[in-house]
Amino acid sequence: MLDHLLNGFATALQPMNLAIAFLGSIIGTVIGVLPGLGPTATIAMLLPLVFTMSPVAAMIMLTSIYYGAMYGGSTTSILVNIPGESASVITTIDGHKMAKQGRAGAALAIAAIGSFIAGTLAVMVLTIVGKPVAGLSLKFGPAEFFSLMLFGLATVASLAGRKISKALVTTVVGLMIATVGIDLVSGAPRFTFGNPFLSDGIDFIVVAMGVFALAEVVTTAREIWAGTQPGVVKADKVWLSWKDFTYSLPAILRGSFFGFLVGMLPGAGATLSTFIAYNVEKRLAKHPERYGTGDIRGVANPESANNAASGASLIPLLSLGIPGGGATAVMLGALMMLDITPGPLMFEKHGALLWALIASMYVGNAILVVLNWPLVNVFARIMAVPARFLMPIVLVICTVGVWSISQSSVDLVCTAFAGLVGYYMRRHGWPVEPLVLGLILGGRMESSYRQALIISKGSHGIFLEKPISLALLLAAVAFLVAPPILARLRRTRVVAAPVHA
Amino acid sequence: MVTAKKLVTRARLEGLVITLVALGYIWQVRNIPALFQMPGVPGPAAFPTLLGFALGVVGVWRLLRGAPAEEQAPDGEDVVEVRREAAAGVGARARGWLAAHGRFCGLWIVVLGYFVFMPELGFPLGSALALAAMGRLLGERRWPVVVGGAVVVTAVLHLAFAKGLGVRLPLGVLSFLGK
Numbered sequence: 001m002l003d004h005l006l007n008g009f010a011t012a013l014q015p016m017n018l019a020i021a022f023l024g025s026i027i028g029t030v031i032g033v034l035p036g037l038g039p040t041a042t043i044a045m046l047l048p049l050v051f052t053m054s055p056v057a058a059m060i061m062l063t064s065i066y067y068g069a070m071y072g073g074s075t076t077s078i079l080v081n082i083p084g085e086s087a088s089v090i091t092t093i094d095g096h097k098m099a100k101q102g103r104a105g106a107a108l109a110i111a112a113i114g115s116f117i118a119g120t121l122a123v124m125v126l127t128i129v130g131k132p133v134a135g136l137s138l139k140f141g142p143a144e145f146f147s148l149m150l151f152g153l154a155t156v157a158s159l160a161g162r163k164i165s166k167a168l169v170t171t172v173v174g175l176m177i178a179t180v181g182i183d184l185v186s187g188a189p190r191f192t193f194g195n196p197f198l199s200d201g202i203d204f205i206v207v208a209m210g211v212f213a214l215a216e217v218v219t220t221a222r223e224i225w226a227g228t229q230p231g232v233v234k235a236d237k238v239w240l241s242w243k244d245f246t247y248s249l250p251a252i253l254r255g256s257f258f259g260f261l262v263g264m265l266p267g268a269g270a271t272l273s274t275f276i277a278y279n280v281e282k283r284l285a286k287h288p289e290r291y292g293t294g295d296i297r298g299v300a301n302p303e304s305a306n307n308a309a310s311g312a313s314l315i316p317l318l319s320l321g322i323p324g325g326g327a328t329a330v331m332l333g334a335l336m337m338l339d340i341t342p343g344p345l346m347f348e349k350h351g352a353l354l355w356a357l358i359a360s361m362y363v364g365n366a367i368l369v370v371l372n373w374p375l376v377n378v379f380a381r382i383m384a385v386p387a388r389f390l391m392p393i394v395l396v397i398c399t400v401g402v403w404s405i406s407q408s409s410v411d412l413v414c415t416a417f418a419g420l421v422g423y424y425m426r427r428h429g430w431p432v433e434p435l436v437l438g439l440i441l442g443g444r445m446e447s448s449y450r451q452a453l454i455i456s457k458g459s460h461g462i463f464l465e466k467p468i469s470l471a472l473l474l475a476a477v478a479f480l481v482a483p484p485i486l487a488r489l490r491r492t493r494v495v496a497a498p499v500h501a
Numbered sequence: 502m503v504t505a506k507k508l509v510t511r512a513r514l515e516g517l518v519i520t521l522v523a524l525g526y527i528w529q530v531r532n533i534p535a536l537f538q539m540p541g542v543p544g545p546a547a548f549p550t551l552l553g554f555a556l557g558v559v560g561v562w563r564l565l566r567g568a569p570a571e572e573q574a575p576d577g578e579d580v581v582e583v584r585r586e587a588a589a590g591v592g593a594r595a596r597g598w599l600a601a602h603g604r605f606c607g608l609w610i611v612v613l614g615y616f617v618f619m620p621e622l623g624f625p626l627g628s629a630l631a632l633a634a635m636g637r638l639l640g641e642r643r644w645p646v647v648v649g650g651a652v653v654v655t656a657v658l659h660l661a662f663a664k665g666l667g668v669r670l671p672l673g674v675l676s677f678l679g680k
Contacts, residue, residue, distance in 0.1 A: 031666070165559065165562075165563065168559055169519060169556065169559050169560075169563075172552055172555050172556045172559070173522075173556070175552050176526060176549070176552050176553075176556070179548065179549045179552065183533075183545035185545065186535075186536045186544060186545045187536055188533055188534045188535070188536045188544075188545040189533075189534075190533050190545060190546075190549065191526075191529055191549075214612060217612065218605075218608060218609070218612070221604075221605070221608050221638070221639055222605065224639055224640055225604055225605075225640075387639070388636060388639035388640050388641050389636070389641070389650070391635070391639065392631070392632045392635035392636055392639070392654075393632070393654055393658075395612065395615075395631070395635065396628050396631065396632060396654070396655075396658060397658065399615065399616065399619060399628075400624075400658065400662050400668060400670065403619075403624075403668070403670065403671075404662075404668045407669055407671075409617075409619075409620040412616045412617065412619065412620070413616065413617060415616060416612070416613045416616035416617060419612065419613075419616075420609075420613075428511070428515075446548040449543070449547075449548055450542075450543050450547065450548065453542065453543045453547070454542050454543070457542075458542065458543065
């Protein structure tokens with residue numbers, strides 16, 4: 001296995017391929033940093049670039065663009081509180097707070113370094129245990145997947161703390177939005193109101209731009225008018241201190257572990273891994289109250305999980321031909337473009353190409369770190385642009401991002417409506433993240449639910465009969481029920497305790 | 502005695518809206534055609550029905566109970582604002598409301614108008630107008646900066662997206678320029 005990997009590196013490190021990876025990373029970062037243009041849109045726009053390239057070069061270019069765009073997506077999360085893609089939604093929680101405190105440079109740097117470390121670990125683990133654990137993912141049937149998604153949603157809802165009932169509402173609303181469009185199993189139109197533009201459903205970007213970008217623009221405007229806007233935020237340090245790094249390292253390692261674990265399940269994807277890893281990290285922390293206030297570990301952990309999951313998702317892709325998330329879906333497309341069908345025999349039939357692909361993912365991560373020495377400085381300066389100039393420009397770029405999906409005015413109207421709702425939610429303490437995750441996972445969750453019921457001939461007992469599914473359901477209930485009970489017990493103890501004057 | 506003010510709280514109104522949304526959703530579920538549905542196998546309406554009922558239950562619970570005790574705890578920014586508003590006099594509050602909410606409503610009109618009318622107006626004209634209006638609303642007083650900035654930013658973005666990345670941006674009322 002190691003020989004194959006070394007051969008892969010030999011291919012990926014050829015000067016021409018290295019130059020392609022560098023170019024792809026730069027282009028991906030520059031486009032991905034525009035709010036509303038996530039990795040999928042970036043890849044779609046730049047796909048014509050690779051048509052004339054050799055298979056290996058094309059694959060390296062695509063993976064580099066993808067990683068660059070992912071990093072660009074994290075950058076917008078940190079700087080302007082707008083996630084560029086679903087996997088960086090959770091990064092907004094602490095990342096943007098850090099930027100507001102003048103620590104944008106450190107946040108951007110730990111995102112790049114965390115991603116690099118997680119990518120390194122993922123490639124190492126993939127090389128050692130990739131083939132043996134491929135069979136494990138087969139143990140996950142539809143019932144287990146449904147329970148896994150439910151567990152993911154429960155962890156996110158539980159992040160809301162004392163606002164858990166609000167989080168449950170927004171989760172269900174997110175799942176409801178995901179039901180809009182043509183039902184893929186029966187072909188029946190659902191909630192489309194006869195509008196063909198709604199047949200494909202409502203894209204994540206359409207809702208995210210509303211609830212994040214529009215709400216952010218209006219919130220910032222109110223801060224400007226009220227005189228509470230911090231004004232020009234100067235970055236204290238443009239790079240990371242050693243103390244920050246050592247403080248974040250355990251979070252990076254745990255994020256990598258959970259990212260890999262969730263990422264290797266077919267269809268689970270990087271997004272779910274970031275939410276689960278963040279939640280577990282918060283619960284394990286000595287001072288969980290620091291999360292959500294601009295703690296650097298709140299950036300390091302999900303960014304690492306995201307990257308480890310991208311690496312791990314190669315396992316189901318290569319062994320089963322099922323993409324685990326955006327990164328692997330892109331690679332699946334690239335492989336099919338090259339007339340290669342993923343499956344159990346891929347390592348035997350197209351080993352050289354595959355190892356070159358794995359190596360190029362790693363090289364792409366390394367290039368991003370190198371690239372970010374100068375770029376962190378440039379990006380951090382975005383915070384120095386006065387909000388009265390920055391926010392209108394952000395709004396227009398977001399509009400282009402939404403428009404570029406399907407050139408539909410229905411999408412724009414949906415974004416506007418999501419903006420109104422998102423602003424209300426923000427103003428009155430309704431958590432937005434569960435809504436977004438519900439929307440992202442809704443489709444997969446429903447198909448798993450229906451497949452499981454088809455297998456069990458309509459009996460819901462299937463979710464309790466399968467041990468993994470049952471364990472996940474119990475864990476989901478524990479995540480939802482334990483925090484309020486513990487809080488109540490704590491309150492009771494405080495009241496019962498004698499007061500010493 | 503329970504006063505109307507105590508009975509009609511924001512949480513209860515939210516509960517009412519959530520319940521109505523759930524009812525509307527369940528009503529719409531009934532319109533989903535059951536195509537190729539095998540007996541005993543969940544069709545396209547099964548999952549949405551589940552969601553509709555789940556939302557309905559939470560909505561009714563919120564409507565009846567109001568905000569749970571956990572949510573009523575001090576909530577940072579909102580509480581500060583409430584205290585600040587309470588500290589101000591009636592006249593000052595009214596003036597403050599007009600000053601803040603006039604611009605607030607104006608901003609929403611600009612933002613929503615841009616999203617709704619941009620395809621018809623076209624990206625260049627719609628964006629330039631929206632940028633200028635927002636710049637002004639957000640406090641930029643220099644007209645040359647407002648207008649010049651809006652035109653330059655629109656031109657740069659149009660060139661970058663339409664020419665550089667091949668995004669098909671609508672020209673709207675300026676579509677004769679594209680011919």
